[in-house]
Amino acid sequence: MTVDHAAAAERGFLAEARRPGPFGWIFSTDHKRIGLLYLWSIVTFFCVGALLGLLIRLELWAPGRTIMDAQTYNAVFTLHGVIMIFLFIIPGIPAAFGNLVMPIQIGARDVAFPRLNLLSWWLYIGGAALAVTSLFTGGGPPDTGWTFYVPFSARTTTNVSLATVAVFILGFSSILTGLNFVTTIHRLRAEGMTWTRLPLFTWSLYATAWIQILATPVLGITVALLFAERVIGTGLFDPAQGGDPIMFQHLFWIYSHPAVYIMVLPGMGVVSDIIPVFARKPAFGYKAIVVSSLAIAFAGSLVWAHHMYTSGMSDLAVMVFSLLTFIVAIPSAVKVFNWLATLYQGSILLDPPLLFALSFILLFTIGGLTGLVLGAAATDVHVHDTYFVVGHFHFTMFGGTGMAFFAAMHYWLPKFYGRMYDKTVATVAWGVIFTGFCILYLSMKIVGMMGMPRRYWDYVPEFTGLNQLATAGSWILGIGLVLMFVNLVRGVLYGKPAPANPWGGATLEWQLPSPPPTENFAHDPVVTHGPYDFRKAGIL
Amino acid sequence: MSENQEHAHIVPYRTFFLVWVALLALTAITVAVAQVNLGPLNVWAALGIATVKSTLVVAYFMHMKYEARLFKLALLAALAILAIFIGMTFLDVLYRS
Amino acid sequence: MHPQTTTQAVDTAFYVIFAICGIMLAGIAVAMIWFVWRYNRKRQPVPLSQKDHNLWLEVTWTAIPTVLVMLMFWYGWEGYLSLRRIPDDAMHIKATGRMWSWLFTYDNGRSADKLFVPVGQPVKIELLAEDVLHSFYVPAFRVKRDMVPGMVNWVWFTADKPGSFDLFCAEYCGVGHSAMVTTVEALPAAEFQAWLNAAGSTGGDPAARGLELAGQLGCLGCHSVDGSRRVGPSLKGVFGAPRAVLRSGARATVTADAAYLKRALMEPAAEIVEGYPPAMPPYTQLSEADLAALLAWLESLK
Amino acid sequence: MSGHEHQDYTGAKFGMWLFLFTEVLLFGGLFILYAVYLARYPKEFVTAGSQLNVWFGGGNTLVLLTSSLFVAVSITALRRGATGLCLRLLGGTVACAALFMLNKFFEWSAKIGHGIYPGSAHLRELPPGETVFFNIYYLTTGLHGLHVVIGAIVLIWTMALIKTGRVHANDWVILENAGLYWHLVDLIWIFIFPLYYLILH
């Protein structure tokens, strides 16, 4: 744990490739290289998705046509949703930072199935390529929304069929990551790395991976059935052929609700790892946090129909699913309280990673609490499919997982590039992002309460003021994001050398040089203390 | 990695053969039962026999009987989740007004 | 006991839930900011403790949220039940949603593309969909329910004051989704009765009858009569005007005479107006009289 | 990266099992739909179900059970050093797969000949419940058939590895995993058979 400048000057795994040039990356089975491949592909798609979000906001500046017609708008928000969900947020933290960090955190040299790991990146890229292809072929860009509800999705002439294939492949990629991680965590922990010494980030990946394995196939069959309905006319959801459109919604949400926990659990893991380091205090309630991750993963699989209160399903189902939805809130609450307790009586350094982690807590809490408004049956009837929902999920996904993703970038990139970004600029960028975020999405919640439906290209004039506020917020947010990314990329390329342990972390990755060597550990490590034992780790 | 895993249990031919005979017998039984009208019980009987058959396949052909407890727990978890998915869907389907 | 209107029933749940959430949020935000300020490394160079667990705290902050969420669940469920309990004296109206317009039919056969209701009288709306999912949403009354093909859903509400209230389609249904907007017109009881019984108001004028049909058949969901572009071309001045069309892919210019307009209605796929999607459904079920009325109406759109 | 010291048999098998779970849940989606529609259209399912030929379904059940036996025995054979026997058994399995698909081909041809196939005019004229039955029948058995083909390809690939000596008596995990996949195909058929071919009442 002594700062080793000589090692920091080396380029570690960044310099050691088995193949020359780009092939050393795209055919590498090193988990760190795959992690970086994922990271930059994901960031790229995030930027594309965010630009589409910006276009949505521009169109909604005023009622009627502003910059695009209704059909284009529908394609734009569909693409925005599909990119953000399937290409950014679901693979986001697990595939990028999970791959980079998790094997090191458990003291392994790589994941259990390195070649499968590479395959899942290729599938990710293949799925993304197909999704892009679907824009320019067939009947034009899909216009169904990311939820692909039938019968509309079965009838529309746009290229939905190809998009379902893309989603199927992306699901496959996600499954492979999940099964790789579960096996890795079970089989490759270093000596002394007991289950109660696993860093909380790794624990959260473990819980997530199980959802990936058990829920994703249901999405696979759902989109496969939609494909079959469009291509060969097996109308399993077509009322004219005896099918039930609501069954599509069940199958879709059986995956897609658990998927929101695929999105957020790793983010919670990042936050659980960052807070102790910057507060110089062990994670409070380690076991409670672990149990709550598993509880969220399990109970989160039982609440899918809360997206369907108004669909015409039975009232009994409304009651049971509403009740279970509220149960999921409890483990989330436990996590928030434990994070706060970790801060209490610590010695807190407000560096960029912590700033983003704390904004995770605040924004996710707002998102989660508005989730409770949605979980209650009566109130959801009013706000279902309005901008209130749009506000809710941007708070949880962007305010939650997105912020955690940015926190992870500020926390771990110096480790893997051996260079430090400019902390002042990062802090300013954080401030701009936070401000823009609140203006943008709080306006959405209010306009949603007033009754503005989502997926509306045009709206009644009463809603104009709040929509303009939201659009203005998106510009502020955009400026902040650009500032942040430019600063990070500059840091990676030209930053000052970063020491091995810039933040004073006690988990294993901080004991390696920055960047780590290809094989991670010269000798298999023997773990003798918990992940947040700063005294034994010599930090305090 | 360890030696004793490399030389894990080798199932004798005879066991497999007996399992196969049992599976054939169960197939015959399930066909026979289907000819009798038991009302809704027919489906449950068919599912019951199929469950017995699949248990045999999983336990012997797929060696689950000889695997570590982790494998068994994981299998149970997967099946439980599937059962929950089906069961909870029926909360809607059976009780629509 | 029983809430009078759906608005009251739902708003009670809103107040309770927002109050609990507001308090929780304020507590968390204040605690977080206070900790960050008080235990900042400048003020607190070394941590005051290394304490990492406390069973009683865990139990407490599991138990309190449990109670709170059960409370929220209960109010939510109670409010929902009110939405599902129709008063016995509710009046019956049928609502049909289709791409991208509304049709409301009353028991006496009167129909309209706006939802007229009497003030103070509960109404039960039966919800039907012709093509894809739609959703019947009136924010002012806090009611929403999807319209699903092959299924009959319903909502009820009581308008407690006269006025005009927005009625939105809240389930995405394609390019005209955001245009699938109409209003609930709440009229005092007497006025409503007068409206309901004013059958045959169009008299013998075929163009007026055509306008009524255009509302009922959903033409106005896709076509404007003021020259503005919607899903389909505007019908303003269409009669007798030259049209650039695609006939099985080949471009052609035709004059929109009666024969052309009839084809446009009966087999819209035969000629597609250039620059528009082939989205118009065929109206083959039209009677001769209705067809004539529609044509007369089209002719009247100068 | 997969140097010899990294070989982890238990890990490899565990990974395979996790993959099998995903397959189970993939089919699970179809079984959910089957259950729901059976509950909704019990009579129509019986009418439609009795039009399926028990002999085709039963015959294929025997074929798959036997193929499963072959695969199971082949592992024991390989580990006892009887490589030739192992290869012959695997060949037998692949033959069973071919037989299965042939059977399926005739069965489907007959049905399609009667105008019963997804999207057909005849199918749309049937009562809705029967249409649903045939649609889900084609989808389920079709997806299963796809798995039979994939399973057979995997087994052929494994045979090649055995021939080249990559898989042998002391390193058989690939064969074991390929076998697990094949058994899964059998396992799913064990449920398809009674649910589709044997609902006669």
Ligand code: HEA
């Ligand atoms: C990261 C993604 C994410 C996360 C984590 C969540 C978390 C939650 N979501 Fe959300 N949700 C989405 C993403 C997410 N959601 C998306 C994308 C949609 C829309 C999909 C679409 O239609 O396009 C959606 C839609 C959605 C709906 C359907 C709305 C509708 O269409 O009508 C509902 C309804 O119940 C809901 C509820 C919840 C609840 C109860 C939680 C809970 O897990 C939240 C728990 C957290 C807290 C409660 C806060 C922390 C706790 C405390 C601070 C303690 C104090 C609190 C108490 C008193 C208990 N969500």
Ligand code: HEA
């Ligand atoms: C993680 C997920 C995520 C994220 C981060 C975002 C980010 C944003 N989203 Fe969206 N959104 C979704 C997921 C997400 N969204 C989903 C799932 C839907 C539902 C879709 C559906 O209904 O099917 C949705 C829907 C949705 C709607 C509703 C559309 C409708 O219903 O009609 C709106 C409307 O304003 C919106 C806006 C935005 C905005 C303004 C941003 C902003 O955050 C964007 C801010 C970014 C910028 C202003 C651009 C900054 C520029 C760059 C980063 C590029 C830098 C480039 C270089 C340096 C080269 N989103």
Ligand code: CUA
């Ligand atoms: Cu109709 Cu949206």
Ligand SMILES: [Cu+2]
């Ligand atoms: Cu959900």
